Amino acid sequence: MPASSLRPIRRAILQAIPAMLLCSAAFAQTPWPTKPVTIVVPFAPGGGTDIGTRILAQRLSTIWGQPVLIDNKGGAGGNVGLEVVSRAKADGYTLMTGNVGTQSINPTLYKKLNYNPDTAFQPIAQFAELPFVLAVTPSLPASNVKELVALAKASPDKYTYASSGNGGSPHLSAETFKIATGTQILHVPYKGGGAAMTDLMAGNVHMIFSSVLEMSGHIKAGKLKALAISSKSRVSALPDVPTLEEAGVKGAESGSWLGLLAPAGTPQDIVDKIAKSIQQAVAQPEVKEQLLGQGAVATSGSTADFVQLIANDRKRYARIIIDNKLGID
Secondary structure, eight states, rough: OOOOHHHHHHHHHHHHHHHHHHHHHHHHSOOOOSSSSEEEEEEEETTTTHHHHHHHHHHHHHHHHOOOEEEOOOOGGGHHHHHHTTTSEEEEEEEEEEIIIIIIHHHHHOOOSSSSSSEEEEEEEEEHHHEEEEOOOTTSSSHHHHHHHHHHSTTTSSSSSEEETTHHHHHHHHHHHHHHTTTTOEEOSSSSHHHHHHHHHSSSSOOOEEEEHHHHHHHHSSSSSSEEEEESOOTTTTTTTTTTTTTTTTTTOEEEEEEEETTTTTOOOHHHHHHHHHHHHSSSSSHHHHHHOOOOOOOOOOOOHHHHHHHHHHHHHHHHHHHTTTOOO
């Protein structure tokens, strides 16, 4: 066959190659998920991070048509679970719930970590906010934030605040409040929120910042007095409690949030699918209601939004940790 006759055939083959390659890549790409997905919660069962994750997991299981399993791996402020996920296969089948403590506080708080917080994880999307409430023991003669600040200023270092431990978000929320109000209030750290709450209700310490999730039951039972919500907006679980800004304190917003992350290197198409599924899940009224019932607020946003949230909170809390020399070896 003359060479001139072959030219149209060659041209047709060359034109078809890109489409053939695209089809080949599509067939080579494994659909996801084709088996159960595990979400590691780096805390013990029953806390806000665990409960919020389980609510989301139920809906994701329905969306994906696969079981979504929860694996609680608590310890060292969440670092045990984070180390596990940092070493997991980056295939989308091992995910993790992070919060403000694990992703934005721990990288500065802990001087040594068994993973690189800057490179070990791929943020996917935020799915909830956990507003904090400032509560005081019923015997404290303060019915609002203004009266609390007046007491603290009149007697520096006389009053105390409890926390679930050094460097956690409740601790740093109280430090943020002190900076914003110019008060001197002593920190009393406990080994866990349960012990802190018990002593607060007994009047052995005077105040605490903790999640609405953990506090609303005690407040409604009259065992604690709620003075303010530390987030931007009031929460439906405690609708009559003003925000700190409404109470006259600016620049003291604090609290926690929940979001999913994956091991670094997880394929982008899987990350995008999970992010889209999170948005779909938290948009559903029953999910919003479940989270609100637990004192959380459903949120949604892009992966870029979540990356920026982590970075902003990390910068903010790093200043508090460094200025107050709160680092842990």
